[in-house]
Amino acid sequence: xxxxxxxxxxxxxxxxxxxxxxxxxxxxxxxxxxxxxxxxxxxxxxxxxxxxxxxxxxxxxxxxxxxxxxxxxxxxxxxxxxxxxxxxxxxxxxxxxxxxxxxxxxxxxxxxxxxxxxxxxxxxxxxxxxxxxxxxxxxxxxxxxxxxxxxxxxxxxxxxxxxxxxxxx
Amino acid sequence: xxxxxxxxxxxxxxxxxxxxxxxxxxxxxxxxxxxxxxxxxxxxxxxxxxxxxxxxxxxxxxxxxxxxxxxxxxxxxxxxxxxxxxxxxxxxxxxxxxxxxxxxxxxxxxxxxxxxxxxxxxxxxxxxxxxxxxxxxxxxxxxxxxxxxxxxxxx
Numbered sequence: 001x002x003x004x005x006x007x008x009x010x011x012x013x014x015x016x017x018x019x020x021x022x023x024x025x026x027x028x029x030x031x032x033x034x035x036x037x038x039x040x041x042x043x044x045x046x047x048x049x050x051x052x053x054x055x056x057x058x059x060x061x062x063x064x065x066x067x068x069x070x071x072x073x074x075x076x077x078x079x080x081x082x083x084x085x086x087x088x089x090x091x092x093x094x095x096x097x098x099x100x101x102x103x104x105x106x107x108x109x110x111x112x113x114x115x116x117x118x119x120x121x122x123x124x125x126x127x128x129x130x131x132x133x134x135x136x137x138x139x140x141x142x143x144x145x146x147x148x149x150x151x152x153x154x155x156x157x158x159x160x161x162x163x164x165x166x167x168x169x
Numbered sequence: 170x171x172x173x174x175x176x177x178x179x180x181x182x183x184x185x186x187x188x189x190x191x192x193x194x195x196x197x198x199x200x201x202x203x204x205x206x207x208x209x210x211x212x213x214x215x216x217x218x219x220x221x222x223x224x225x226x227x228x229x230x231x232x233x234x235x236x237x238x239x240x241x242x243x244x245x246x247x248x249x250x251x252x253x254x255x256x257x258x259x260x261x262x263x264x265x266x267x268x269x270x271x272x273x274x275x276x277x278x279x280x281x282x283x284x285x286x287x288x289x290x291x292x293x294x295x296x297x298x299x300x301x302x303x304x305x306x307x308x309x310x311x312x313x314x315x316x317x318x319x320x321x322x323x324x
Contacts, residue, residue: 031189031190031193034189034193035189035192035193035196038192038193038196038197038200039196041196041200042196042199042200042203045200045203045204045207046203052228052314052315053218053226053228053312053313053314053315054224054226054227054228054229054312054313054314054315055226055227055228055229055231055282055310055311055312055313056225056226056310056311056312056313057229057308057309057310058309058310058311059307059308059309060298060301060302060306060307060308060309083291112222113221113222114222114223117222117223139291140291141290141291141292141295142245142290142291142292143290143291144245144287144288144289144290144291145219145285145286145287145288145289145290145291145294146219146220146287146288148219148291148294149219149221149287149311149313150219150221150222152221152311153221153222153223153224153225153226153313154221154222156225157223157225165295165298167291167292167295
């Protein structure tokens with residue numbers, strides 16, 4: 001049988017041993033390094049180095065080209081946007097051709113794609129032009145894809161639904 | 170003696186759970202799934218996409234899609250064509266592939282996602298658009314960069 005005195009002595013000894021061991025300060029770095037490396041890899045993987053990407057929905061006719069698009073049975077004459085690379089290579093010449101009647105065509109030159117959007121948005125308020133009016137983006141072969149998509153984006157921003165691409169030679 | 174043993178057993182039990190291995194494993198799993206998700210979208214090449222003013226481009230989850238990546242050689246011409254993750258040798262090769270997969274894509278209400286470099290000439294893109302149209306595919310999605318504000322919101 002162990003007396004109460006023995007138990008007290010044993011506990012006291014253990015307490016002393018613990019106090020002695022506490023005096024030796026050791027820092028285990030391995031778990032910290034584990035976690036730090038994990039955090040590093042996590043942030044490397046999570047960081048997006050590219051800008052977010054989205055999609056612009058488009059519809060293609062069975063065949064492309066102004067002649068093919070013009071043969072569609074449309075109620076009004078379509079709006080045509082002509083894109084031509086500028087001489088300075090800095091931008092694009094944008095011409096917008098509209099006509100409510102087939103014998104009277106208006107050709108408007110706009111400076112940039114913000115103006116193109118404003119023009120297209122204003123047009124929807126005119127009689128005979130709705131959001132269903134076909135829009136043809138005709139671009140010269142040397143026009144950059146960025147400019148063509150900019151024009152397409154301006155059409156979608158102005159809520160036009162039937163937008164097609166065509167080459168302009 | 171039995172009493173002493175039971176006391177010593179109690180006194181050594183600290184009741185602490187070491188969280189470090191658990192954090193390690195959780196992080197490892199997190200990174201694994203993030204890398205796996207990234208590899209799932211490997212069909213999307215790193216391309217300088219068009220940057221429209223006030224971009225209307227939005228993220229869309231399309232089920233049946235054929236992603237056509239057009240990489241530029243720097244002078245506005247096509248350097249490399251990749252359809253999903255497969256390298257296509259040239260434009261006629263893409264036309265062949267579209268003619269083969271076009272009807273199946275149309276039947277499954279699929280769409281073509283066109284990802285082209287912003288510096289590319291329209292003449293080059295037009296050939297691809299014609300090929301897509303000739304394959305009987307009328308639904309096309311043009312990839313562009315999102316508006317920075319929309320992108321920041323994560324829409």
